[in-house]
Amino acid sequence: MDSENFYVDLVLYNRLLQCFVLVDLKIGKLKHQDIGQMQMYVNYYDRYVKQDFEKPTVGIIICKDRSEAVVETTLPKENNTIFSKEYKLYLPSKDALKALVK
Template sequence: MELGKGFAFVARQQHIVTDTSDFYIDLVFYNYFLKCFVLVDLKTHKLTHESIGQMDMYVRIYNDLKKEADDNPTIGIILCTEKDETVVKYSVMSENEKLFASKYRTYLPDEKELKNLIEADRVKFELDNQN
C-alpha cells in the first residue's frame, strides 16, 4: 500500500540465472496501472556505480526474459542510505529513464524536517530545469 495503487507482489530474493552466474533481485512487483514490472534493490550503504550497473543488468534481463509483448519496459529502483549525485550523473542511470535511485531513511522525519527536505528538493528541481 505504501508504494501506491496497482502494485502486486511478485517475489522476494528472486533467483535469476545466467549461463555463468546466479543473481538475486531483492523485491519484484508488477504494477497493473503502469503495465510493467518494478524491481527494487535495497542497499544498506552509499550508492555505487556497481549498484547502478547491477540494477541496469537486472532490468535488461527482466525485459528479455519476463516482460510480455504488451508490457511496458521494466522499472528499476535502488533504495540506498546515501545517494552520490556525481555517480548518478556519470552512470547509465542518467541516460535511462527507467532507473531510479533514492535515499531512504530508517526513521520517519518530523514535520519540520520533512518540509525542509521537500523545499530543498523543489529548489534543486527548479535550478536543474533552468539550464
C-alpha cells in the same frame, strides 16, 4: 546465467503502468556497480520475462547515501527506467510531516 544466480530484492508488478518494478535495497552508499547490477536485472526482465504488450521494466535502488554525479555518469542521458533514492533511518516529527504535506 552461465551457472551463476543473481537475485533482485523485490519484484513488483504495476498493473496501471503494466510494467515490472524491480527494487534493490542497499545498506550503504550507492556505487556505480549497484547501478550496473540494476541495469542487468532490468535488461533480463525486458528481454526474457516481460510480454510484448508490457511497458519497459523500471528499476529502483534504495540506498543510505547517493551521489548525483555517480548516478548521472553511470546511467545514459536518456535513462527513464532506473532511479535511486536515499532512505531515512527515522521518520520526521509529526510537525515536520504536517509541514511537508502543506
